Amino acid sequence: MYDHIFKRAQSLHGDKITCEKKHPQQLEIKTDRHYVMNLLSWLKTESYVHLAFISCIDWIEENQFELVYHVYSYEEKNHILVKTRLDRDRPWMHSIIDVWGHAQPYEQEIHEMFGVYFPGNPDLSGLFLHNWKDLPPMRKDFNPKDYSLALYSLKGMGHEALDMDFIQEITELEVE
Amino acid sequence: MYLPDGYTTLEKISENDDHILYDLFFGPNHPGMHGNFGYVLDMVGTEILKVRPNAGQLHRGFEKAMENKLWAQNISLIPRVCVPDPDPNEVAYCQAVEAIMGVDIPMRAKYIRSIVLEMSRLGSFLMGMGGVAGALGHYTTMYLMMIDRDLILDLFEALTGARVYHIYNIPGGVRRDIPEGWTDKLLALCDRLDQKLPEWDRLLYENPVVQDRLKGLGYISASEAMASGITGPSLRACGVAADVRIDTPYAAYGEIEVGINLSGGGDALARAVQVRLDFEEAVRIIRRLVAALPGGDFKLDVGNLAKLRVPAGDAYSKVESSKGEFGYYVVSNGGLKPYRVSVRGPSMPAGMYLCHKHLRGMKIDDVAVWMASFAICPPDIDR
Amino acid sequence: MSLGEKSFFAPFATLANLFKKPETIAYPAEDLNVHGKIGPSLKYRGMHANDHQVCIGCASCETVCPTAAITMKSTGASDAELKGANAQRPVIDYGRCCFCGFCVDACPSGSLGMTREYIYTKPSEKEDPLEELVWKRDMFTIEPGNRWADNPGWQCTNDETWLDLDRQHMHHMAATERVGSFIEFVTGFTKEEALREAARCIECGICTKTCPANMGIPEYIRGIYDNDLDESIRVMYETNPLPGICGRICTHKCEDVCAISHRGEPVAIRWLKRYAIDALGPDRVTEIATHAKELFPPTGKNIAIVGAGPAGLSAAYYLSTMGHGVTVFERMPKAGGTMRYGIPSYRLPDSAIDNDVAAMIGMGVEFRLNTPVGEKVSFETLKNDFDAVIVAVGFPGGRSTRVENYDHPDVGLAILLLNRIRLDEEIPVHENIVIIGGGNVAMDIARSMARLQKVKYGKVSICLTCLESETEMPADREEIEESREEGIVIRDGWAPKRIEIAEDGSIKGLQCVKCTQVFDENRRFNPKFDEGETSFYKGTQVVEAIGQTADFSFITDEELKQMGMDRGRFKVDETMESGVKGIYVIGDIVHGPDVIHAVADGHKAARSIDTWLGGH
Numbered sequence A: 001m002y003d004h005i006f007k008r009a010q011s012l013h014g015d016k017i018t019c020e021k022k023h024p025q026q027l028e029i030k031t032d033r034h035y036v037m038n039l040l041s042w043l044k045t046e047s048y049v050h051l052a053f054i055s056c057i058d059w060i061e062e063n064q065f066e067l068v069y070h071v072y073s074y075e076e077k078n079h080i081l082v083k084t085r086l087d088r089d090r091p092w093m094h095s096i097i098d099v100w101g102h103a104q105p106y107e108q109e110i111h112e113m114f115g116v117y118f119p120g121n122p123d124l125s126g127l128f129l130h131n132w133k134d135l136p137p138m139r140k141d142f143n144p145k146d147y148s149l150a151l152y153s154l155k156g157m158g159h160e161a162l163d164m165d166f167i168q169e170i171t172e173l174e175v176e
Numbered sequence B: 001m002y003l004p005d006g007y008t009t010l011e012k013i014s015e016n017d018d019h020i021l022y023d024l025f026f027g028p029n030h031p032g033m034h035g036n037f038g039y040v041l042d043m044v045g046t047e048i049l050k051v052r053p054n055a056g057q058l059h060r061g062f063e064k065a066m067e068n069k070l071w072a073q074n075i076s077l078i079p080r081v082c083v084p085d086p087d088p089n090e091v092a093y094c095q096a097v098e099a100i101m102g103v104d105i106p107m108r109a110k111y112i113r114s115i116v117l118e119m120s121r122l123g124s125f126l127m128g129m130g131g132v133a134g135a136l137g138h139y140t141t142m143y144l145m146m147i148d149r150d151l152i153l154d155l156f157e158a159l160t161g162a163r164v165y166h167i168y169n170i171p172g173g174v175r176r177d178i179p180e181g182w183t184d185k186l187l188a189l190c191d192r193l194d195q196k197l198p199e200w201d202r203l204l205y206e207n208p209v210v211q212d213r214l215k216g217l218g219y220i221s222a223s224e225a226m227a228s229g230i231t232g233p234s235l236r237a238c239g240v241a242a243d244v245r246i247d248t249p250y251a252a253y254g255e256i257e258v259g260i261n262l263s264g265g266g267d268a269l270a271r272a273v274q275v276r277l278d279f280e281e282a283v284r285i286i287r288r289l290v291a292a293l294p295g296g297d298f299k300l301d302v303g304n305l306a307k308l309r310v311p312a313g314d315a316y317s318k319v320e321s322s323k324g325e326f327g328y329y330v331v332s333n334g335g336l337k338p339y340r341v342s343v344r345g346p347s348m349p350a351g352m353y354l355c356h357k358h359l360r361g362m363k364i365d366d367v368a369v370w371m372a373s374f375a376i377c378p379p380d381i382d383r
Numbered sequence C: 001m002s003l004g005e006k007s008f009f010a011p012f013a014t015l016a017n018l019f020k021k022p023e024t025i026a027y028p029a030e031d032l033n034v035h036g037k038i039g040p041s042l043k044y045r046g047m048h049a050n051d052h053q054v055c056i057g058c059a060s061c062e063t064v065c066p067t068a069a070i071t072m073k074s075t076g077a078s079d080a081e082l083k084g085a086n087a088q089r090p091v092i093d094y095g096r097c098c099f100c101g102f103c104v105d106a107c108p109s110g111s112l113g114m115t116r117e118y119i120y121t122k123p124s125e126k127e128d129p130l131e132e133l134v135w136k137r138d139m140f141t142i143e144p145g146n147r148w149a150d151n152p153g154w155q156c157t158n159d160e161t162w163l164d165l166d167r168q169h170m171h172h173m174a175a176t177e178r179v180g181s182f183i184e185f186v187t188g189f190t191k192e193e194a195l196r197e198a199a200r201c202i203e204c205g206i207c208t209k210t211c212p213a214n215m216g217i218p219e220y221i222r223g224i225y226d227n228d229l230d231e232s233i234r235v236m237y238e239t240n241p242l243p244g245i246c247g248r249i250c251t252h253k254c255e256d257v258c259a260i261s262h263r264g265e266p267v268a269i270r271w272l273k274r275y276a277i278d279a280l281g282p283d284r285v286t287e288i289a290t291h292a293k294e295l296f297p298p299t300g301k302n303i304a305i306v307g308a309g310p311a312g313l314s315a316a317y318y319l320s321t322m323g324h325g326v327t328v329f330e331r332m333p334k335a336g337g338t339m340r341y342g343i344p345s346y347r348l349p350d351s352a353i354d355n356d357v358a359a360m361i362g363m364g365v366e367f368r369l370n371t372p373v374g375e376k377v378s379f380e381t382l383k384n385d386f387d388a389v390i391v392a393v394g395f396p397g398g399r400s401t402r403v404e405n406y407d408h409p410d411v412g413l414a415i416l417l418l419n420r421i422r423l424d425e426e427i428p429v430h431e432n433i434v435i436i437g438g439g440n441v442a443m444d445i446a447r448s449m450a451r452l453q454k455v456k457y458g459k460v461s462i463c464l465t466c467l468e469s470e471t472e473m474p475a476d477r478e479e480i481e482e483s484r485e486e487g488i489v490i491r492d493g494w495a496p497k498r499i500e501i502a503e504d505g506s507i508k509g510l511q512c513v514k515c516t517q518v519f520d521e522n523r524r525f526n527p528k529f530d531e532g533e534t535s536f537y538k539g540t541q542v543v544e545a546i547g548q549t550a551d552f553s554f555i556t557d558e559e560l561k562q563m564g565m566d567r568g569r570f571k572v573d574e575t576m577e578s579g580v581k582g583i584y585v586i587g588d589i590v591h592g593p594d595v596i597h598a599v600a601d602g603h604k605a606a607r608s609i610d611t612w613l614g615g616h
């Protein structure tokens, strides 16, 4: 089963993909972003009908985002990770909601958390974060601690006007 | 009325001679809702025209936080991704880490993990069935089920030291061995649960009111379910024989027999019955696991856990939870902390995608029932 | 199960339930006794308890706490009072704690545990909201102590702990193989082993305080763990310029107090040091060691050092890093002192010494070898020609027991024999040898003689006697065990009485009496004997290894007295300056024989000379 899809993928798409067996029942296929759609559609016809989810990884040192589409076949009982890299400065990716409708919220989430654009996805509005104005928070260059300190310190909460004793007391709390 | 910038207000959508169309917030503050999630509904009378999921009330950035903690420290955070059924998270994460490290854990550890997973499943099913009952107004049934769930939690407490967040699995195995006499108590509890089933049948499943309310609600065909990312009991309720425990066995499920019973039908009633069938099977699985429990170590020696360094690589590990496929995609760059932990929760496809299709035209009374039947649990959407 | 129609009588089923026992528990009227003991389970993760007598303040709990709930609070005790512990104890903020119990599983001393107590409330005592805030914070921040300790819950055994309790096995040549040669028999860690061993360290720093040179042990172990050996070596050279030597033969006092030793085997600190040095290679090590050369401009001051042993070398290195000119006078043909001419090469090969000395040469230290002070150059000249003089002559001579017939030609002094072995001289080796002494030198000579016997006669026949019982023997445990493996018979608790001579003039053996006490209750040397119990050890050659002596013939008696000589040793303070201005004494002649003490002395002397000469 495992070998079967491996061979087929290589014979049909060999020049466009690099394919690697990873863990038992797990296969990794790397391809260019423009080819992902083709590949996923093909996989869907090859009984890989289950899109588990989509993950995004910020490889900040290589200045790239990596998208990982997790697809699974109920017949071959294989899990395939389709990986593709995006330029981190201008991150965008074809939406796959025409292949799998439920990719919509996943793409919406990745847009919100990493700032990747998905042309074709009808709703890229904020999903989880309310009133978010900072960097997309799952990016590696977003520092949650600094953010919290800035936002939830007295200044961040707009408390400058309070009487000095209180501020002193609170500041001591923080220092200790 | 003063409302801070950007807060959502009750919006008048449109108005004609007969109707005024409003946004209706179904949750987070609603008895049929979990308290941390909601749907914003466009209603005409009691009928839903349009739905917008309102997630994020629970968002604590678990995935981000996990990038800033040691490999082992994350275990204390992970069960919080699913409150009623926490152990699949721990196990999936640990398995992903073990897969990247390329280690195989001792058989006893695998069995203990499986037992814990099945207990967690039972506890979660009781809550899920109770949830369906509660959403239908059958509170007595729900409370009766909570009593039995509490007995499971007692056993968890004796094994792991805590009732809800067990923090019990670690990369390499589990934190403590099974105490003396614990398995006997577990088997006694299994007997009790078996005996309880007829009572629940009478109270819930054979109840005409329940049947009428559930029949036909939220129907989904097998092919559509598969293509929409629906997994677990909800998928089996469409007649698809898919179960991670059988298809890609993990922990000790490859060693023992795991039965699969399908309710079929694809509607809320089928899903409720499927949970009951799975419950029955889980009790059987526990008995098999206990009977075959091997001796040996309960964890692998991976060196100082606080300084665990996982080689660069990535792995996806999935576990059949009470709600469906729980998966952890873990990426390591060879450091002391994960580079990325990406969680696949089972609630996202139904809760965030199917809702658009299913809730349209539905009566508002059915929303909570529909959610309970798909076991939509917001923490794994938000994470 | 059927999903059929409901019976008409179904509503009456309710009646049947009227008489059922209720499922609820009326707490607290009824006890919650589900775990065989009232209250939560016996493993419950509730409030913490910490035994302050046992806790070593290692902060391992703080490191692993995922919620950063633990902070360490100083107990105010001085380091001197706390041997092998840090003067701090954990304090837990229960506003953060998630009761995961990781802190318990990572506690090396086993002092920290969790209890079955979980109810902790108190009505607020404060009216003012601000005061209440402060009060609440204090309420929630608890230093776990004995409170609740009588109701233990989650505890951790050695099987369950997060720590890695077992050392990586160090490869040795087999005893039968190694006893035939003087080749170094410990082969060192491989990279995997070193990484695994380095991961065992919890970076508590308790060892640093115990190390005489205060080496940055956790830092250099961390360097090894991070695979950053450059950093590791750099840290070592901050406090110890002889890491290659110490990585082989240090008495590793640090390992005795290692936090991990409370539950398991201590971290192999010494072997890790050796690994870092060997893995990086001598050239790179020397490069890092001499890196300091450019940092400080030459001061134009010159310092003479008498003796190129560990103390002298250490002082030479640190003085030269500070820009001073250094000349070392050594009576032997090579630098190294006792390390080269006392310690056998199966423990410390010449190459290791040469590699470490290369750093001093690289720093521009001038070595005047084969130049005994007092013969080729006078002490007076040194005092006149140099800005300061360091006396680091060590203990080149041996002490004798002076029992009857000690002056027989077949009776030898260990240190002198070792010296000759190292100089590749032929020394007399008899078929049966008796050795007197229980220290490391006794082990060295016994094992050296064993090797020579093996080569000459093909078998080992050595009996080692000492005053101390085996547990009191000053030699390292591993030395004792390895000696036994090599076929040396150890007879502990016997005091030498007389060396018996046969008619033909050769030695017959050693007559001993039982030694019942070596140290009195004040730990002072005060041996007591039981003359009634005697034993006799056969052998035609006897070697005495009961202590060493210094040779100060190049200094006048009067000056020695001025310098602070008192019964064979110098009494000096932290500056290492003797009673005479500008003369410093360091090493064995101050602290007794120990390489790492000597290294520390050298560093101290270098610093105080630098201060005195108006350096940095």
Ligand code: SF4
Binding pocket: C050, C054, C055, C056, C057, C058, C059, C060, C061, C062, C089, C090, C103, C106, C107, C108, C109, C110, C111, C112
């Ligand atoms: S880990 Fe244990 S020994 Fe170390 S400071 Fe904490 S309580 Fe004390």
Ligand code: SF4
Binding pocket: C061, C064, C065, C066, C067, C068, C069, C070, C092, C096, C097, C098, C099, C100, C101, C102, C103, C104
């Ligand atoms: S129980 Fe967990 S959260 Fe609480 S202090 Fe210990 S390590 Fe920290």
Ligand code: SF4
Binding pocket: C200, C201, C202, C203, C204, C205, C206, C207, C208, C217, C218, C221, C257, C258, C259, C260, C267, C269
């Ligand atoms: S070597 Fe031992 S004593 Fe030293 S820092 Fe590491 S654990 Fe602590």
